[in-house]
Amino acid sequence: MQKKLLLSPGPTPVPSEALLAMAQPIIHHRTPEFTEVFNQVQEGLKYLFQTENDVIVIAGSGTSAMEASVSNVLSPGDKAICIRGGKFGERWAELCQAYGVEAINIDVEWGKALDPQVLADCLTKNSDAKAVYATMSETSTGAKFDIESFAKIVGNHPQTVLAVDAITALGVMDVPMDKWGIDVLVCGSQKAIMLPPGLGFISLSEKAWGFTESSKCPKYYLDLRKEKKSLAKGQTSYTPAVSLIMGLNETLKMIREEGLTNLFKRHATLAAATRAACKSVGLKLLAKDSPSDAVTAVKSPEGTDATQIVKKMKGKYGMIIAGGQAELKGKIFRIAHLGYFDKCDIFSAIAHLEISLKELGLPVKLGAGIAAAEDVFLSE
Ligand SMILES: *Cc1c(COP(=O)(O)O)cnc(C)c1O
Numbered sequence: 001m002q003k004k005l006l007l008s009p010g011p012t013p014v015p016s017e018a019l020l021a022m023a024q025p026i027i028h029h030r031t032p033e034f035t036e037v038f039n040q041v042q043e044g045l046k047y048l049f050q051t052e053n054d055v056i057v058i059a060g061s062g063t064s065a066m067e068a069s070v071s072n073v074l075s076p077g078d079k080a081i082c083i084r085g086g087k088f089g090e091r092w093a094e095l096c097q098a099y100g101v102e103a104i105n106i107d108v109e110w111g112k113a114l115d116p117q118v119l120a121d122c123l124t125k126n127s128d129a130k131a132v133y134a135t136m137s138e139t140s141t142g143a144k145f146d147i148e149s150f151a152k153i154v155g156n157h158p159q160t161v162l163a164v165d166a167i168t169a170l171g172v173m174d175v176p177m178d179k180w181g182i183d184v185l186v187c188g189s190q191k192a193i194m195l196p197p198g199l200g201f202i203s204l205s206e207k208a209w210g211f212t213e214s215s216k217c218p219k220y221y222l223d224l225r226k227e228k229k230s231l232a233k234g235q236t237s238y239t240p241a242v243s244l245i246m247g248l249n250e251t252l253k254m255i256r257e258e259g260l261t262n263l264f265k266r267h268a269t270l271a272a273a274t275r276a277a278c279k280s281v282g283l284k285l286l287a288k289d290s291p292s293d294a295v296t297a298v299k300s301p302e303g304t305d306a307t308q309i310v311k312k313m314k315g316k317y318g319m320i321i322a323g324g325q326a327e328l329k330g331k332i333f334r335i336a337h338l339g340y341f342d343k344c345d346i347f348s349a350i351a352h353l354e355i356s357l358k359e360l361g362l363p364v365k366l367g368a369g370i371a372a373a374e375d376v377f378l379s380e
Pocket residue numbers: 010061062063064088135137138139165166167168188197
């Protein structure tokens with residue numbers, strides 16, 4: 001027998017409360033029963049997004065919400081600044097391209113964050129840019145970006161909106177949408193929201209809703225203005241992913257019960273323990289200056305293909321960690337700690353990492369990582 005532990009930055013483990021809710025017989029979506037659940041979900045999402053704005057629920061993965069933030073806000077020929085510090089930052093530029101939007105790219109070395117002054121300068125130079133597309137937690141590198149500062153900068157430009165991919169940031173770190181002045185905030189279900197893949201979430205500020213009035217990009221399924229009208233009636237425009245929404249109601253209840261402060265603290269502690277443990281084992285972190293609390297990207301020891309470590313962890317020990325993507329393939333592995341995670345999961349990941357490294361013939365002092373994690377937990 002082998003127990004599997006999902007330590008990937010999406011999909012993430014789903015708590016049994018949600019699994020049981022999703023196993024219930026399907027209900028029809030044009031009923032008061034569904035509307036009651038959907039309204040509760042709306043309240044929970046507003047709490048999570050820290051916003052008074054509507055949070056639109058899309059039957060689609062996180063990328064559908066990213067796509068909607070281009071196709072509903074801009075028009076072909078518009079200019080947009082895309083911050084590209086990894087695979088997901090690149091996706092913003094690809095989406096702009098798909099809609100005929102001119103992308104002005106700010107390229108950031110993978111693993112690093114962006115000095116907000118660079119954005120300020122770029123925006124001064126391109127004051128006709130209609131949008132800035134950013135990623136708060138770049139899952140491919142484990143780096144965290146300073147969205148609060150970005151929002152202050154974009155806030156000085158009334159003709160520009162800030163759209164943030166918070167797919168591995170929401171429910172992990174503080175992202176107060178209204179307080180910071182984020183205009184478009186997107187998320188997906190299979191990260192810290194603790195659900196299977198299949199839902200995208202998007203919320204727009206009043207300023208961004210204004211932009212939707214003049215947006216001329218083609219759209220049908222992802223027409224947010226239509227969804228907003230349906231939402232006012234406790235409905236979605238098309239058949240919603242009913243079972244996922246039943247599960248969502250449960251995970252949002254769990255999030256509210258824990259409370260955002262405790263939720264962020266738990267993630268910060270698990271991330272700190274993971275980072276300390278990896279360093280004690282003698283490994284180097286990729287995003288050491290500005291690490292995300294969602295996922296830790298670890299450099300493979302010199303001369304070792306990270307894929308070997310991923311394979312060993314998975315095959316022999318059932319620990320599903322992620323490798324590197326694109327240019328980081330073989331160079332890093334990533335241990336996630338977002339969503340339904342606790343200290344026990346970190347111990348399990350670190351212990352198996354130590355054993356795997358040992359088995360691969362790498363020098364490692366067994367127990368060093370565990371001791372470092374214990375120290376972090378004790379100093380809480
Ligand atoms: C997972 C992820 C996405 C993509 O989400 P899909 O659900 O695969 O479409 C986008 N951005 C970030 C930062 C992610 O972690």
